[in-house]
Amino acid sequence: MKKIVCHVLQCFVFNGNTFCSRYITPAGEMPVCFLVSEDDSHKPIQLHHQQSVTLGRGPQTRIKDKKCSREQVELRADCNRGFITVKQLGVNPTNVDNVVVGKGNQVTVKPGQRLSMVNQQYPYTVKFTEDTSTPRSAAELSKPSKRAHRMSSEGNGEKIKSPANTTSDHHRMSDDSPPPKKTLPSGSDKSESAGHWSQGLKVSMQDPKMQVYKDERVVVIKDKYPKARYHWLVLPWDSISSLKALRSEHVELLKHMQRVGDQMLQQCPDAHKLRFRLGYHAIPSMSHVHLHVISQDFDSPCLKNKKHWNSFTTDYFVDSRDVIAMLEHDGKVTVKEGTSDLLKLPLRCHLCRKEQPTIPKLKEHLKTHLPS
DNA sequence: GTTCTAGAAC
DNA sequence: GTTCTAGAAC
Structure with a gap:
């Protein structure tokens, strides 16, 4: 050969x-x-x-x-x-x-x-290969392997142990490479185009290097700018733009997303000493529904401003179970008027409710609540 | 969503 | 003077 x-x-x-x-x-x-x-x-x-x-x-x-x-x-x-x-x-x-x-x-x-x-x-x-003669078997081209599913022992999900070691790419493309310069269909808005920052999750979720878990319904990625020691995003493969687009038929999917989020905690080495919340931003910046699974230490250099803080510590952050309950009860998810104003509230510790004057002071204060 | 930076706050 | 925020730009 x-x-x-x-x-x-x-x-x-x-x-x-x-x-x-x-x-x-x-x-x-x-x-x-x-x-x-x-x-x-x-x-x-x-x-x-x-x-x-x-x-x-x-x-x-x-x-x-x-x-x-x-x-x-x-x-x-x-x-x-x-x-x-x-x-x-x-x-x-x-x-x-x-x-x-x-x-x-x-x-x-x-x-x-x-x-x-x-x-x-x-x-x-x-x-x-440069060889034009057809090899006789796969063994001549690659290591032989048995025909089998690649499934984890629990259900159909796959835990990806070393996402950083994955060198392959998977990206949806509509034609041959190199990737075409984006030509927007007439009438389309640049703010909704694939290259816009708000579409970033759609790109990340397809990237094997970002994926830490996936099954037939959802994929989990690490948040690119984690706001705490542990911060994952659970995203459905189905394209659902935001909470507004959710209907009763999505209840099972959302329950699955929550189960997968809970599964992330089970394999998290610090889950026993950190508190976690699973929930959604009422008004997310990024397109494509995503469940935040975030530890409550908020110990991260990526947490930089009032918007970051309030988006996770006020009612701007809606618990997964509340979203599911609302969907089951009303058939849709509604966001209260004035929710966007919550981002401007003073900085208040989520644990002891003490107000802090600045982000650096808040971060200092948060250290006092860290597990020893 | 992030980065950058003018100018407010100290 | 430095620190920090808020809003524009991306």
Whole structure:
């Protein structure tokens, strides 16, 4: 077997993702792409540069599972840039690194990432090699592995132990890389465009390096600017812009989000000595519903101003159970008038209610409440 | 959401 | 003089 050697010539970063503009083989020829069955159930399938291939249940993949459509995915390799695009055509979920692609959506898959054809089953990876002779088996291209689900022992969730070590990216893209310069559809507002700061969570939640837990309904990321020693965000995969968009049908999802939040505490080494709250900002700045799971020490350099403080220590912060109760009772979540004014209230300790004149003084005061 | 900074507060 | 905040810009 020939060694797989790919030399990256140029890389650039977009939205925190690194894109390699061209892979060059030692001979200077364009690499060849193979889709490799991770459980070695059939020979690697060659994907020709920029030629679409539809795969699913059938003799080529030897998948007989009826849940898998005969046309489950459309694949297209970019041998120059070293990735393939995967479009889910079938109804049942195709996953990339356990993240659902979604019917009609298209994502990229790079070497090192795992594509599961349907329902977290039938795993594949992509390989780029200078060798044009089709290898006989996956074992020749990669370490053999058994066809199996990657599920945790508790339910369907997956705990991601070392998110920092994850080198693969998963980003939703609508066409070939490099990422296109954003062209806004006519009439669209810049403030709602994908690159706007308020859309940042949508980007972060898709980034495997940010994810600390995910299952079929939600993903958990660490808050990028934690306001306490522990600060996670639980986000649904479903795009729900804010509390305003919630309806009765979301009750189960919100209960699941709370359960997942509670699960984060169970694996937190300091959960026994810190108090936590699970809740939502009544008027969030960031788009996409997110449940804050935050320890009540508020011991963090990212907590810098009155807005930060009051957003977590006044009624601006609504307990998860209250949101769920409201949704069950009224079928929607309403925010009291004047809630935004709460952000301007004087700085008051959430534990002893003592007022503090400035943020630095408040932070000094908070130290007196820290567990020893 | 964050960063930056003018000017208020001390 | 320094510290800190609030609001604009992103």
